[in-house]
Amino acid sequence: MMNLADLGRRGLVLLGCGKMGSALLEGWLGRGLALNSVWVTEPFPSDWLKGLAARGLHLNAPLPDAPAVVLVAVKPQMMAEALPTLGALGGGGTLFLTVAAGTPIAFYERTLGPGTPVIRAMPNTPAAVGRGITAITGNPLASEDHLALAEALLSAVGQVVRLEGEHQMDAVTALSGSGPAYVFHLIEALAAAGEAEGLPAPLAMQLARATVTGAGELAHRAPETAAQLRINVTSPGGTTAAALAVLMDADTGLGPLMQRAVKAAADRGRELAR
């Protein structure tokens, strides 16, 4: 049975440590993972990573023979080049936990050998502040212990949900994996709209940013549904109702637009899988 103590003893390997790998690593180190139990393979290490290496993290060093977990966090486009370098760790007791969008579990099984436990996870960047959400699903070799270990690791940086199966992964990627970008773009669009109504740019951006983060925090904490929170802002015949008439238009509103955006992301995930 594998647990977090085992992870400290046998080691955690990160293949690729860019934005997502760093967000996860930051969360784990914050939760007490020892620097000397982490091996990172990263051709372009950040200054942050180099600083960690100076304090005991193994950076671009020979890997342990049988680490407890390999976290795969390279771009799908780099996968075919990067993953075979870890071929020797496949088919043994090492769990491969991958966050790459689009790359199907079958690819890892083909590259690492059929006896390899693989868990595919889709996190998002709010993990950097402990407020991510990650969806996971494993191959048949990923045991309940493996899933529990992945859950323990990923819950260090936010919520974790288990999927029915890999068939849900492209939709999840399109919703929560890419979703933070849609929200950041909402901040940009809201600020630009404020500017168009005559506000100076810095003030418009301050108002937009605080509004989105404040509303997000309220949605996080309040027991009411999102619909009820929306209704609470909307005075009959008032300003919000006028805006929502535009945003909730069945043909030209945010609903159909968001559907198109999420479908484009899910389609791209399916394309990357080919």
Ligand SMILES: NC(=O)C1=CN([C@@H]2O[C@H](COP(=O)(O)OP(=O)(O)OC[C@H]3O[C@@H](n4cnc5c(N)ncnc54)[C@H](O)[C@@H]3O)[C@@H](O)[C@H]2O)C=CC1
């Ligand atoms: N950024 C995000 O919001 C999310 C990203 N993901 C997934 O996480 C993965 C990484 O994405 P990001 O961190 O955003 O990209 P990134 O480009 O910031 O990080 C990828 C890292 O892999 C490194 N790399 C390239 N070739 C390598 C090799 N041969 N061996 C080892 N490392 C190598 C790069 O130098 C880079 O630092 C992707 O597969 C993406 O689909 C998943 C969920 C959310």
Ligand SMILES: O=C(O)[C@@H]1CCC=N1
């Ligand atoms: O844009 C991407 O492909 C990755 C997956 C989810 C978020 N970023």
